[in-house]
Amino acid sequence: MVETLVSGREAFERHAWDEALEAFTKADRKEALSASDLELLAGAAWWSGHPDDAVEAQERAFAGYLEARQPSAAALVALRLAYLAFRRLAASVATGWLGRAERLLADEPESVAHAWLAVVHCVVAMFGGDLDGAITHADRALELGRRQESPDVQSMALSFKGSALIHRGQWKEGLALIDEAAAAAMSGELDIRTASDVYCNTISMCRNLADYRRAGEWTDEADRWMRREAVGGYPGVCRVHRAELKALRGSWSEAEQEARHACEELERFRIMDAVGSAHYQVGEVRLHMGDLPAAEEAFDRAYEYGLEPQPGMALLLFARGEVDEAAKSIASALSGGAASEVDGERSADLLSRTRLLPAQVEIALAAGDLATAGAATDELEMIANKYESAALKAAALSARGAVHHKEGRLLEAADALNRAWRLWQEIELPYESAKARMLLGLVRAAGGETAARLDLRAARSTFSRLGAALDLRRVSELLAEDASELDDDRRRVTKTFMFTDIVTSTDLVSLIGDAAWEELLHWHDRTIRATLAHHGGEEVRHTGDGFFVAFDQARDAVESAVAIQRRLADHRREHGFAVSVRVGLHTAEATRQGNDYAGQGVHVAARVGGVGEAEEIVVSAAVLKEAGAIRFPVSEPRSVSLKGIIEPIEVQSIDWR
Numbered sequence: 295m296v297e298t299l300v301s302g303r304e305a306f307e308r309h310a311w312d313e314a315l316e317a318f319t320k321a322d323r324k325e326a327l328s329a330s331d332l333e334l335l336a337g338a339a340w341w342s343g344h345p346d347d348a349v350e351a352q353e354r355a356f357a358g359y360l361e362a363r364q365p366s367a368a369a370l371v372a373l374r375l376a377y378l379a380f381r382r383l384a385a386s387v388a389t390g391w392l393g394r395a396e397r398l399l400a401d402e403p404e405s406v407a408h409a410w411l412a413v414v415h416c417v418v419a420m421f422g423g424d425l426d427g428a429i430t431h432a433d434r435a436l437e438l439g440r441r442q443e444s445p446d447v448q449s450m451a452l453s454f455k456g457s458a459l460i461h462r463g464q465w466k467e468g469l470a471l472i473d474e475a476a477a478a479a480m481s482g483e484l485d486i487r488t489a490s491d492v493y494c495n496t497i498s499m500c501r502n503l504a505d506y507r508r509a510g511e512w513t514d515e516a517d518r519w520m521r522r523e524a525v526g527g528y529p530g531v532c533r534v535h536r537a538e539l540k541a542l543r544g545s546w547s548e549a550e551q552e553a554r555h556a557c558e559e560l561e562r563f564r565i566m567d568a569v570g571s572a573h574y575q576v577g578e579v580r581l582h583m584g585d586l587p588a589a590e591e592a593f594d595r596a597y598e599y600g601l602e603p604q605p606g607m608a609l610l611l612f613a614r615g616e617v618d619e620a621a622k623s624i625a626s627a628l629s630g631g632a633a634s635e636v637d638g639e640r641s642a643d644l645l646s647r648t649r650l651l652p653a654q655v656e657i658a659l660a661a662g663d664l665a666t667a668g669a670a671t672d673e674l675e676m677i678a679n680k681y682e683s684a685a686l687k688a689a690a691l692s693a694r695g696a697v698h699h700k701e702g703r704l705l706e707a708a709d710a711l712n713r714a715w716r717l718w719q720e721i722e723l724p725y726e727s728a729k730a731r732m733l734l735g736l737v738r739a740a741g742g743e744t745a746a747r748l749d750l751r752a753a754r755s756t757f758s759r760l761g762a763a764l765d766l767r768r769v770s771e772l773l774a775e776d777a778s779e780l781d782d783d784r785r786r787v788t789k790t791f792m793f794t795d796i797v798t799s800t801d802l803v804s805l806i807g808d809a810a811w812e813e814l815l816h817w818h819d820r821t822i823r824a825t826l827a828h829h830g831g832e833e834v835r836h837t838g839d840g841f842f843v844a845f846d847q848a849r850d851a852v853e854s855a856v857a858i859q860r861r862l863a864d865h866r867r868e869h870g871f872a873v874s875v876r877v878g879l880h881t882a883e884a885t886r887q888g889n890d891y892a893g894q895g896v897h898v899a900a901r902v903g904g905v906g907e908a909e910e911i912v913v914s915a916a917v918l919k920e921a922g923a924i925r926f927p928v929s930e931p932r933s934v935s936l937k938g939i940i941e942p943i944e945v946q947s948i949d950w951r
Contacts (some may be wrong), residue, residue, distance in 0.1 A: 298324075299331060306334050309486075314338035315347075329358030333371070337487075345563045349378065369398040369407045373414050380417055382564040392418070409438035409447040416454045428458040446488040449478040453495045460499055465681060469503070472496050480515050489519065494532030501535045502645055504685040506542055507721050513539055533559065534571045541579055544724040544760050550579045551827040558824030570601030577606050582725060584763030586613060588836065602627060605653035612653075613764060617661050624654045625666075644677050648686055655693040659700050667697050688717040692730045699733065704741045711737060728756035732769050739772075747773065761886070790851040790881040790917055791896055792831065793903030794822065794858065795840030797874045815839065818873050821861055829854035834890060840875075842900075844891060848881050848920035855879060855911045856926060856950040863909075863951075878903025881916040894939075901936035902945060911948040918946065926950060 302317030318335040321327060327335060336351035352375050359368035372395035379388035392414060399407055412435035419428035432455035439447030456471030476496040479489035493516040500509030513536055533556040541549035556572035577592030589610055593603035604627035611620035628650050651674045658667035671693040678686035695710035711734035718727035735749035750773050757766040796818065819836070826833060826843055829850045835842040845851035855877040866872040880902045882895020898914070906912040915931065918924070927949040933942045 299327075302331075302338075303334065306338055309341070311338045311342040315342050315344070327354075329355045329362060329364075329367070329371075332358060341486075343559075343562065349375065365398040366402050366405045366407045369395040369402075370410060372398065373407070373410045376414055377417060380414075380421060383567055384564075385421075388418075404438070404441070406439075406442040406444050406447065409435055409442050409444055412438055413447060413450050413454070416451065416458075420454060420458060425458045425462045429455055429462075432458065445478060445483050446485050449475045449484055449492050450488055452478075453492045457495060457499055460503065465503060468499070469505075469508075472499050473508075476512055476515070480519060490532075493519070497532055497535050497539075501538065503681060504645065504648060504683045504689075506539065506685050506723065509535070509539055510543065510722070534568055534575060537572070537575045538578075541575065541582075542723050542725075546579045546582060546760060547832040550576055550833065551830060553579070554823045554833070555827035558820060558827070566599065570596040570599030570603075573599065574601055574603050574606060577603060577610075581606060581610055581613065583761050584613075584767075586610060605650050608653055608657060612657050612660065617657065620657045621654075621661050621663070621666075624650060624657055628654060644680070648674060648677050648689065652689050652693055655696060659696055664697070664700060667693075667700070671697050684717060684721050685723065688714050688721070688723075688726065688730075691717065692726070692733075695730070695737070696733060699737050699740075704737055707737045708734060708741070724756050725760055725762060728753040728760075728762075729765065731756075732765070732772070735769075736772065786883055787886050787891075788881070788883045789844040789846065789891065790848040790879060790920065791884070791891070791899035792843040792845065792851055792855065793840065793878045793900050794843075794875050795837065795903065797876055797908040814873060818875075821865075822858055822875075825857045825861060826854055829857065840903075848879075848917050849922070849924065851879050851917065852911075852913065852921055852924050852926070852948065855913075856948065859909060859911060859950045874908035876903065876906035876908060877911045878906060879911070879913040879917045881914065881920045898936065898939055898943065901939060902943075905934055905936070905945060906947070911950055912945050913948060915944040915946070924948075 298317050298321040302314050302321060305311075305314035305317055315335065315338040318327065318331060318338060321331075322335065332351045332355035336348045336355065339345075339351060340348035352371055356368050356371040356375070359365075359371060372391045376388045376391035376395065379385075379391060395407070395411060395414075399405075399411060402408075412431050416428050416431035416435060419425075419431055432451045435447055435451035436455070439445075439451060452471045453475035456468040456475065459465070459468030459471065462468075472495070475492045478484060479492040479496075484492070493512065496512050497509050497516065500506070500512060516536075533552060537549045537552035537556060539549075540546075540552060553572050553575035557569060557576070560566070560569045560572060573592050573595040577589045577596060580586075580592060581589040589606070593607050593610065596603040605624055608620045608624035608627065611617075611623055628647065651670045654670040655667045655674075658664075658670065671690065674686070674693055675690045678690040691710045691714035695707045695714055698704075698707035698710060701707075711730050715727045715730035715734060718724075718730055731749050732753035735746045735753060738746035738749060750769055754766060754769045754773065756762075757769060818839075822841060823833065826841070829845070830847070831843040831845050831851070831854055833841060834844055843851075843854075845854070858875065858877060862872045862875060878899060878901075880895065880899035882893070882898060884891040884893040884895045902912055902914055913928075918928065929947040929949070931944045931946050934945055935942045
C-alpha cells in the first residue's frame with residue numbers, strides 16, 4: 295500500500311498520468327485513500343482523459359476533508375467542483391457546490407480558499423453577462439491573491455478581468471491583462487490546471503478579437519508548454535479555437551484532425567456547448583476543400599448541438615449555386631440589426647458580425663445586390679477601425695475592393711485588393727490572401743494589365759498547395775488552363791493509406807432495422823474519427839460504412855488501426871455488441887489532387903483492405919518496412935493476388951489483441 299502510494303505520487307510529479315492513475319486506483323482498492331491523495335487521483339484521472347472518475351475522486355476528497363474537520367480544504371475542493379460544473383453548463387450543480395463553499399468559509403479566517411471563492415464568483419458573473427460584477431469580483435480576487443501570495447489566483451483573476459474588459463469594449467486594457475496572465479502561465483510558476491485555463495482563455499479572447507497573429511503566438515507557446523508538461527491539451531473551446539487557427543494558417547488536415555478530436559473529447563468531458571463549434575470547424579475545412587456533402591453533414595451536426603452554422607451554411611448554398619437561398623441564409627444570421635452605433639454595441643456582438651459580413655458581401659455581389667454589399671462593407675470598415683485588427687482591416691479591404699470592382703471603379707478596386715492580399719499574407723492567412731489576389735487578377739484583367747495573369751497564377755499556386763478544389767477550378771478556368779495540369783513534383787507524395795469497412799453491413803441492417811443501424815453507424819463514425827485524429831490520420835473520404843485515410847508515418851497508421859480494433863472490442867465486451875471492421879494498410883507514392891489522392895498505390899491499398907476478414911488488420915510489406923520495428927506480433931507473410939493488380943503482393947496480419 296505504502297509503496298504503491300509513493301509510486302503514484304512520484305508518477306504524478308513526473309506527469310505520468312496513466313501510471314499515477316493506475317497506482318492510486320490500485321492503492322485505493324486496498325484501503326481508502328486520504329483526502330489529499332484523492333485529489334492527486336482526481337488530477338491523474340482528469341489529465342488521462344477520465345473526467346467522471348476525476349469528479350468522483352474530488353467528491354470523495356471533499357467528504358474526507360469534512361470528516362477531518364478541515365473546512366478550508368473542503369471549500370477549495372467544492373470550488374473546483376463548482377468551476378468544472380460551470381464549464382459544462384451544469385448551473386444547478388455549480389450553484390450547489392458554490393453554496394457549500396461559501397458556508398464552509400463563512401466563519402473561517404482569510405485563506406487562499408477565500409481568494410478562489412472570488413474567482414468563481416467572477417466566473418458566475420461572466421456567464422451571467424454581468425461584466426461590471428465580474429470585474430469587481432476579479433479585483434477582489436486579485437487583492438486576496440496578493441495577500442495570500444497565490445500566483446494561481448492572481449493569474450486567473452487577471453485573465454478573467456481582461457476578458458470582461460474586452461467584452462465591455464475596453465479591448466486594449468483587456469488584452470494587456472490577458473497577456474500578463476499568459477506570461478505567468480508560460481513561466482512555469484502556476485499549477486498546470488490554472489495554466490491551461492489561462493492559455494485557453496487567452497487564445498479564445500485573441501480569436502474573438504480577430505487578432506490571429508497574437509492568438510497564433512500564444513498557441514505556439516501553449517503547444518510548447520503542453521509538450522514540456524506532458525499535458526495533451528485542455529478540453530474545451532480552446533481546442534476548437536486551435537483548430538480554427540490551424541485552418542486559418544492553411545494547415546487544413548491538422549485543423550480537421552484537431553476539430554474531430556475535439557468533438558469526441560468535448561462530449562466525453564460534457565462541455566456540450568463547444569461540440570457544435572467543433573463540428574462547425576470540420577465543416578469549414580471540408581467546404582474549403584470542395585467536399586460539399588461532408589461540409590453539409592458537419593454543419594448539420596453543429597446545428598444539432600445548438601450552434602447556428604454561419605457563415606458556413608450560407609457559403610455552402612452559394613457554392614452549390616443557390617445564390618438567392620444563400621442571401622436569405624446570411625441575412626437571417628445578421629438579422630440582429632446593423633451596427634450603426636459602433637460604440638453603443640457590446641464588443642462580442644460586434645465581433646461576431648465580422649465573421650458574417652464578408653460572406654454577405656460576396657453573396658450579395660453575386661446576386662447583383664450592390665446596396666446590400668455596400669452597406670455590409672461600410673459596417674465592416676467601422677468595426678475594423680474600432681478594433682485596429684489587421685485581419686479585420688484586411689477583410690474590409692477585400693470587401694471594398696470587391697464592391698469597387700462591381701461598380702467599375704477599377705483603380706480603386708486594384709488598390710484595395712493589392713493592400714488586402716499583402717496584409718492577409720503578412721498575418722499568415724494564405725487562403726484569404728489567395729482569394730483577394732485572384733480577385734485582383736480579375737480587376738487587372740478588366741483593365742487590360744499584363745500583371746493580371748501573374749496574380750491569377752500566384753493565387754492558383756496557393757489554392758493548389760492548400761487543396762482548395764473549388765477555388766482552384768475557378769482560377770484555372772480564368773487562366774483557361776486545365777486544373778489537373780499541375781507540377782507533378784509538388785503533388786507526388788508518399789503516404790501510408792488506410793481503408794476500413796464494416797463487414798456484412800447489409801446483414802446487420804436487416805437484422806437490427808434502419809433506425810438502430812443509423813444510430814450504430816453514427817457511433818462507429820465518431821469512434822473511428824476520434825481514433826484517427828488522435829493518431830494523425832487525414833480523413834480523405836467517408837465511404838458510407840468505412841473510411842479512406844492517409845498517414846504521414848506508417849507507424850502512426852499501425853497504431854491507429856490497432857486502436858480502432860481495440861476500441862471496438864472494448865465496446866463489444868462492455869455492451870455486448872459492436873460492428874466488425876476490417877482494416878487494410880499500404881505505403882506507396884501517390885498523386886495529391888486537392889483533398890484526394892490518386893494512383894496505383896491507392897488502388898493497391900483499397901484492395902489490401904478487401905483481403906482481410908472481420909476484426910482483422912492486413913498490412914503490406916511496404917508498411918512494415920516503412921514502420922520499422924512495431925510493438926505488435928505479425929503473422930507469417932503470404933502472397934495475395936489483388937483484382938486489377940498484375941503482380942501479387944506480400945501481406946501480413948497484425949495481432950492487435
